[in-house]
Amino acid sequence: MGPVILAIESSCDETSASVIRNGKVLNNIIASQAVHRKYGGVVPELASRAHQQNIVTVVDEAMEKSGLSKTDLNAIAFTRGPGLMGSLLVGVSFAKGMSLALGIPLIEINHMEAHVLAHFIDDPVPEFPFLCLTVSGGHTQIVLVEDYTTMQVIGQTQDDAVGEAFDKAAKIMGLPYPGGPLIDEYANVGNPKAFHFPVTSMPGLDFSFSGIKTAFMYFLRDEKLKNPAFVEENLYDICASLQRHLVTMLLTRLEQASVQTGIRNIAIAGGVSANSGLRSALKNMAEKREWNVFIPEFEYCTDNAAMIAMAAHFKYLRKEFCSLDVTPLARMPIGLA
Ligand code: KG4
Ligand code: ZN
Numbered sequence: 001m002g003p004v005i006l007a008i009e010s011s012c013d014e015t016s017a018s019v020i021r022n023g024k025v026l027n028n029i030i031a032s033q034a035v036h037r038k039y040g041g042v043v044p045e046l047a048s049r050a051h052q053q054n055i056v057t058v059v060d061e062a063m064e065k066s067g068l069s070k071t072d073l074n075a076i077a078f079t080r081g082p083g084l085m086g087s088l089l090v091g092v093s094f095a096k097g098m099s100l101a102l103g104i105p106l107i108e109i110n111h112m113e114a115h116v117l118a119h120f121i122d123d124p125v126p127e128f129p130f131l132c133l134t135v136s137g138g139h140t141q142i143v144l145v146e147d148y149t150t151m152q153v154i155g156q157t158q159d160d161a162v163g164e165a166f167d168k169a170a171k172i173m174g175l176p177y178p179g180g181p182l183i184d185e186y187a188n189v190g191n192p193k194a195f196h197f198p199v200t201s202m203p204g205l206d207f208s209f210s211g212i213k214t215a216f217m218y219f220l221r222d223e224k225l226k227n228p229a230f231v232e233e234n235l236y237d238i239c240a241s242l243q244r245h246l247v248t249m250l251l252t253r254l255e256q257a258s259v260q261t262g263i264r265n266i267a268i269a270g271g272v273s274a275n276s277g278l279r280s281a282l283k284n285m286a287e288k289r290e291w292n293v294f295i296p297e298f299e300y301c302t303d304n305a306a307m308i309a310m311a312a313h314f315k316y317l318r319k320e321f322c323s324l325d326v327t328p329l330a331r332m333p334i335g336l337a
Contacts, residue, residue, distance in 0.1 A: 001021075002022025004019065004073050005019070005075045006063070006077070007077040007305045008077070009079050009114075010090050010094075011082070011083025011303065014032055015033070015055055017029050017055075017062035018304070018309040026068075027306075028062075028299060044086055048086030051087055073104055075107050075316055078095035078109065080332060083328075096324055109308045112334050113334055115132075118269055118307035120310055121306055122300075126294045128147050129146050129265070131154075131254070132268070132269055134269045135273055137180075137272075139161050140250075148314045154205050158207070158208050160209040169242055180271065188276065189240075190239050191241070192241055197245045198212070199249065216242065220238075247275070247277045264292060266292065267293075267294040268295055271303075
């Protein structure tokens with residue numbers, strides 16, 4: 001019988017726990033934090049307090065649903081970073097406490113590597129090497145994945161993440177947080193060619209999304225001077241045009257990365273991979289370029305502990321444990337840990 005591992009994720013605003021046995025994820029319990037909605041974004045201090053309130057029940061539920069007891073556990077895994085310091089601290093401290101109490105090893109996991117390894121939870125799994133576009137509220141990266149442990153970031157945003165661009169644009173239009181899913185919904189019934197926005201060009205395979213946010217703000221300000229009801233009257237077309245623009249920025253770089261590396265196994269991960277415009281554009285690109293495309297279940301795209309558990313399983317097999325002195329890292333590059 002293979003290892004049984006309890007994994008904890010608390011890097012941002014999701015408190016999550018998962019139990020994995022012999023590489024099979026048994027459950028994935030997630031407590032989302034509604035407290036941030038009225039502030040239009042994640043408030044770090046409130047996030048860490050909510051993690052403290054949720055973590056015991058989330059872990060208990062994962063253990064209970066697994067049908068196993070704590071004495072069956074062979075290791076405890078946790079997200080060391082990157083993420084919000086106060087949020088990470090809750091998960092790290094809790095994992096340390098359990099490891100000490102149960103006398104079992106600790107496994108530190110890099111959150112960004114875990115997003116990539118989420119592709120190994122369910123079939124079909126991608127073949128190495130593959131490229132993974134990780135897109136969420138906090139990250140926008142193109143990762144070249146050679147195997148479970150060797151990964152290299154070959155392109156990334158130099159400022160805002162693409163999810164942040166969706167959410168901030170939504171906020172400027174007066175939509176609630178997080179605005180990404182709403183823009184997606186409205187975009188489905190709008191004209192994507194109604195409006196045009198400037199492309200910020202970055203060297204190599206890097207991205208920049210802060211310029212589009214500012215351009216979008218001035219665009220709306222100018223249009224509203226002419227017609228105060230501009231947003232209300234054109235909401236669907238604005239959303240469709242903006243979404244098309246952001247998706248094109250992502251896919252242009254991904255296509256370049258594939259051409260440069262010669263890799264045609266392409267995966268996407270992170271909350272923004274739920275975007276229907278991105279999914280359909282990716283499918284079109286796959287036909288045009290003969291790509292094999294991999295998109296995980298939505299549950300494993302957004303922040304979750306199942307991906308931490310999957311990454312921990314591979315580390316357990318290599319006996320890569322960490323000491324009880326481990327501390328969280330708010331900034332943690334891929335390849336560290
Ligand atoms: O991975 P995630 O749950 O959390 C982190 O940020 O790490 O991603 C959340 C992000 C938010 O910015 C949200 O607006 C975006 O994913 N998102 C979407 C969609 N669903 C979630 N953006 C565009 N279209 C969607 N359907
Ligand atoms: Zn994430």
